Amino acid sequence: MKKITIVGAGRVGESTAHNLAKHETCREVMLIDIKEGVPQGTALDIQESAPIYDFDTRLAGSNDLKDMAGSNMVVITAGVPRKPGMSRSDVLDTNLAVLYGIVDEVKKHAPQAMLLIVSNPVDVLTYAAWKRSGFERRHVFGMAGVLDSARMASFVALETGFSVKDVSAMVLGGHGDTMVPMTRFATINGIPIDHFLSKEQIEKIVKRTREGGAEILSLRKTASAYDAPAAAIASMIDAISRNRRHILPAVAVLEGEYGLTDICMGVPCVFGEHGIEKVIELPLSAQEAAEFRKSAETVRADLAKLKK
Numbered sequence: 492m493k494k495i496t497i498v499g500a501g502r503v504g505e506s507t508a509h510n511l512a513k514h515e516t517c518r519e520v521m522l523i524d525i526k527e528g529v530p531q532g533t534a535l536d537i538q539e540s541a542p543i544y545d546f547d548t549r550l551a552g553s554n555d556l557k558d559m560a561g562s563n564m565v566v567i568t569a570g571v572p573r574k575p576g577m578s579r580s581d582v583l584d585t586n587l588a589v590l591y592g593i594v595d596e597v598k599k600h601a602p603q604a605m606l607l608i609v610s611n612p613v614d615v616l617t618y619a620a621w622k623r624s625g626f627e628r629r630h631v632f633g634m635a636g637v638l639d640s641a642r643m644a645s646f647v648a649l650e651t652g653f654s655v656k657d658v659s660a661m662v663l664g665g666h667g668d669t670m671v672p673m674t675r676f677a678t679i680n681g682i683p684i685d686h687f688l689s690k691e692q693i694e695k696i697v698k699r700t701r702e703g704g705a706e707i708l709s710l711r712k713t714a715s716a717y718d719a720p721a722a723a724i725a726s727m728i729d730a731i732s733r734n735r736r737h738i739l740p741a742v743a744v745l746e747g748e749y750g751l752t753d754i755c756m757g758v759p760c761v762f763g764e765h766g767i768e769k770v771i772e773l774p775l776s777a778q779e780a781a782e783f784r785k786s787a788e789t790v791r792a793d794l795a796k797l798k799k
């Protein structure tokens with residue numbers, strides 16, 4: 492990929508820029524923020540690590556959204572994170588206004604770009620970005636499932652003591668308390684996790700996964716998670732940039748899949764050079780389907796606020 496713009500040079504934006512540069516996922520990273528000097532200073536700081544990490548990616552910072560021109564991808568990490576005790580939906584109004592302002596500029600200056608939404612509440616904001624932009628659905632998606640699945644895989648590895656490299660986990664649904672960790676598909680080197688873990692241990696992992704964001708926030712108090720989120724964003728972009736056709740869970744616009752339309756939710760997707768190349772529809776068990784429906788209702792409640 493030639494150029495990636497990240498709008499929002501805060502914690503997630505900065506860590507994402509560093510990940511993209513270190514892995515030479517693109518030639519150029521543009522960081523944009525409303526805070527004067529911050530994206531410029533951050534870009535320069537990361538650039539100065541190039542000789543040590545040995546990367547040729549060029550970074551620049553700006554306070555002007557016009558500088559996204561020519562981007563193949565625009566990542567939106569701008570807005571506010573929630574504070575301890577808040578739900579992600581509590582920052583909807585603030586972040587929606589920020590998102591609309593940015594998407595309008597993407598339409599003007601980078602109309603060919605794909606949009607990767609990170610700001611919360613991510614399911615609703617991905618839907619809002621898709622509607623506002625008028626872009627094809629394969630070009631507008633949100634990051635949540637890769638992070639939630641990584642959290643689940645980490646907890647499985649910690650609980651069993653086995654290498655995380657052997658663990659495969661998948662979390663679907665909305666990025667909130669009703670997300671759906673798919674325990675049936677969680678394996679350790681292909682062996683279902685219930686071979687190693689009791690029902691109680693698995694339930695504990697499911698709960699901790701659902702509350703993964705809140706756990707970090709309750710420890711740090713003033714900042715939500717950013718390192719694992721940035722790694723998750725970078726892995727989605729890597730799949731697209733290198734046309735890997737990687738199956739990753741992501742917030743996608745649904746058009747009939749899982750019996751849902753006019754909504755964005757976390758589902759398994761094939762990522763390649765055109766963005767979301769396919770949404771994979773899994774046959775769900777009765778319990779999974781019920782949990783997925785419940786999660787969809789939560790997302791719909793926020794979508795109703797948006798439509799007002």
Ligand SMILES: NC(=O)C1=CN([C@@H]2O[C@H](COP(=O)(O)OP(=O)(O)OC[C@H]3O[C@@H](n4cnc5c(N)ncnc54)[C@H](O)[C@@H]3O)[C@@H](O)[C@H]2O)C=CC1
Pocket residue numbers: 498499500501502503504523524525526568569570571572573586589592608609610611613634635638666714715716717720
């Ligand atoms: N989808 C996911 O799984 C995750 C989502 N998030 C979300 O990502 C967002 C960013 O989180 P952090 O980086 O920790 O927050 P942060 O507060 O460190 O950074 C946000 C940045 O956005 C900038 N900003 C605000 N309005 C802007 C505008 N109109 N144009 C350009 N920049 C603007 C701020 O100046 C700030 O630098 C939050 O909404 C957070 O909830 C965070 C982690 C995971």
Ligand SMILES: O=C([O-])CC(=O)C(=O)O
Pocket residue numbers: 572573579611638666703704705707708715716720
């Ligand atoms: O918890 C938050 O607000 C940030 C986030 O989405 C996550 O870390 O999963």
